[in-house]
Amino acid sequence: MKPTEWWKNFALGIELDVAGTFIYNGIRALHELHHFQHPVDSFEILYNLSVGIERLLKVAIILIEHSESEDLNSLEESLITHNTADLAARLDKYRPLSLSAVHREFLTILSKFYKSQRYGRYSLSIVPDIYEEKRSLLVFIKKHLKIDLDLENEFLPPPNTNRIRKFVGRIVRKISGNVFEVIKKRASELNIYTDELRGDSKAINVFYGDRLDFVDKDLKKKEFILFLMNPSVTSKHIELLRSQEPLDLDPSMAASYIKALLNDADLPYVEEAVDEAYTEISNVKERLQFLKVMDNDYISYSDNDDDAWLED
Numbered sequence: 001m002k003p004t005e006w007w008k009n010f011a012l013g014i015e016l017d018v019a020g021t022f023i024y025n026g027i028r029a030l031h032e033l034h035h036f037q038h039p040v041d042s043f044e045i046l047y048n049l050s051v052g053i054e055r056l057l058k059v060a061i062i063l064i065e066h067s068e069s070e071d072l073n074s075l076e077e078s079l080i081t082h083n084t085a086d087l088a089a090r091l092d093k094y095r096p097l098s099l100s101a102v103h104r105e106f107l108t109i110l111s112k113f114y115k116s117q118r119y120g121r122y123s124l125s126i127v128p129d130i131y132e133e134k135r136s137l138l139v140f141i142k143k144h145l146k147i148d149l150d151l152e153n154e155f156l157p158p159p160n161t162n163r164i165r166k167f168v169g170r171i172v173r174k175i176s177g178n179v180f181e182v183i184k185k186r187a188s189e190l191n192i193y194t195d196e197l198r199g200d201s202k203a204i205n206v207f208y209g210d211r212l213d214f215v216d217k218d219l220k221k222k223e224f225i226l227f228l229m230n231p232s233v234t235s236k237h238i239e240l241l242r243s244q245e246p247l248d249l250d251p252s253m254a255a256s257y258i259k260a261l262l263n264d265a266d267l268p269y270v271e272e273a274v275d276e277a278y279t280e281i282s283n284v285k286e287r288l289q290f291l292k293v294m295d296n297d298y299i300s301y302s303d304n305d306d307d308a309w310l311e312d
Contacts, residue, residue: 020203022052
């Protein structure tokens with residue numbers, strides 16, 4: 001295998017995984033957001049999406065533009081840019097991406113964020129608009145979803161909704177999916193495997209899923225909760241779980257506990273209850289031992305030994 005083939009096959013394959021990971025993390029950050037109050041939350045979303053889509057576009061451009069006769073240094077220098085809109089337009093000249101105005105507008109938002117807003121607060125010129133990235137994202141959402149969002153009231157921040165999550169997910173899925181199709185087709189033409197991804201990667205959820213949001217995934221998690229709660233459901237593993245006495249928590253907080261299971265952002269509001277309950281029991285060490293293995297697929301079961309799960 002030639003060095004250039006190895007580069008495109010393996011190095012760019014890793015970059016594809018990296019790109020998908022950033023995109024996944026950006027959409028996940030949006031999903032976990034309850035409201036658009038703090039600019040740091042919008043920063044996290046836009047940063048991950050801008051980096052991920054930029055790197056994705058650069059993988060596609062290299063596969064399309066590079067040839068053995070081309071000046072590699074010139075190609076590498078031309079990729080020293082963070083303008084996702086320009087990169088998409090560049091790729092579009094060779095392989096039409098079929099993006100509409102709303103997708104290109106979102107790419108422009110990402111480009112502006114990375115060029116100026118990313119370090120804007122390090123400059124005195126940012127005064128008084130220190131929430132620029134949050135405003136850009138909300139203006140885009142308000143415009144295309146045609147919803148009433150108060151962008152000025154700091155004490156009543158716009159709530160995040162599943163409608164917003166799905167909308168942004170569709171925008172990002174269309175952009176990333178169409179660029180990935182270019183990569184996939186070009187890899188096939190070159191007889192390399194750049195587009196092959198790990199089955200357990202975040203990237204595979206981005207490029208191979210039908211949707212790019214976590215709304216339905218939360219519903220499925222809730223179904224698992226209901227299943228495990230049902231007293232008619234039995235198995236050795238479930239019996240082992242039910243053999244452990246529950247902590248003395250507050251039943252009226254059940255909804256909050258479920259939220260904490262689904263979203264790490266909700267955990268800080270209830271985790272202190274667990275710490276307090278631990279002060280009331282004597283076998284905390286043994287309990288923590290059990291918690292560490294309760295999701296293990298290879299627990300040993302024994303009818304004669306209540307502590308069989310402790311075996312190595």
